[in-house]
Amino acid sequence: MRVPCFLSTAARSFSLPCPAAGLLCCRLLGPNSVTRNMSSTRQMDHLERTASNYRQNALYPAHVCGIINESETVKRLRIAVHPDFSFKAGQWVDYFIPGVEKVGGFSMCSCPGLLQREGVVELAVKYTKHPPAHWIHRVCTVGSQVAMRVGGDFFFDPSPSDPSVDLLLVAGGVGINPLYSILLHTTELLHRNQASGGRDYNIGSAHLCYSAKNTQELLFKSSIIAACQEFPDKLSCDLHITQQSTDVDSHLQPFINRGRITEEELRAHVDLQRTLCFLCGPPPMIEALSKTLMDFGLPKDRILFEKWW
Known part of the structure; x- marks a missing residue:
């Protein structure tokens, strides 16, 4: 592959020590966390926002x-x-x-x-x-x-010996991208565990709450539904639309909720001992839902988030 002129021809990868090892390495909600301040009159660019x-x-x-x-x-x-x-x-x-x-x-x-x-x-x-x-x-x-x-410090990468967890994935808009990556990885972990006779990583369950303006903007919806149907005892989803006035296609109706993600929906998928929650979406949504989850009693170090706007 030709290397673009602005790159060194000797690009060789090596790993740097990660701030946390094992099951996950994550951005935590806490007083020492560095969040991306979106209230500035000049929006920071990507390199500035992710400098830490x-x-x-x-x-x-x-x-x-x-x-x-x-x-x-x-x-x-x-x-x-x-x-x-x-x-x-x-x-x-x-x-x-x-x-x-x-x-x-x-x-x-x-x-x-x-x-x-x-x-x-x-x-x-x-x-x-x-x-x-x-x-x-x-x-x-x-x-x-x-x-x-x-x-990025926001990822899910369990080892076979890591303790089983239940994932709660909460996405708004194109915030689905990293969570879809995690959901796809989860399905691969399930396949590996089946193929190994239970010797690979054993995830408890994964539930996706995903909100967009309309069904067209619900990215990857067919693949998400297919994964939930393949592993109905492990994977589930609630897909939300907030601004659609037209009818929803019949094959999507069982999975679609009108309106925003609710506290009741989140509470139904939170186990204070087992749940690990990944959030990605607009900052106001993430801040509100993070507070809701902490009000439930979910520890701060089990609420992981990524803000892109």
């Missing part, structure tokens, strides 16, 4: 090998990456585009298993006027050369 986050040292060349219109506002890219590229479910990439000064920051919506099988990762990017997103929607084509560097 873990990121790999290596910057890898890559190229776009597929483009899918996921919705009217979201494009999903398939990106062929360097053989040494690696990531954990839920992490993001610094996204470097030749000729574009701003660096993009996008959570991967694929899982590590896809990378291992096909050598590709996927990003689902909503259109905005921000230069990297604008480039993806207006300029990017199959074959476009880019470069990526993995980062």
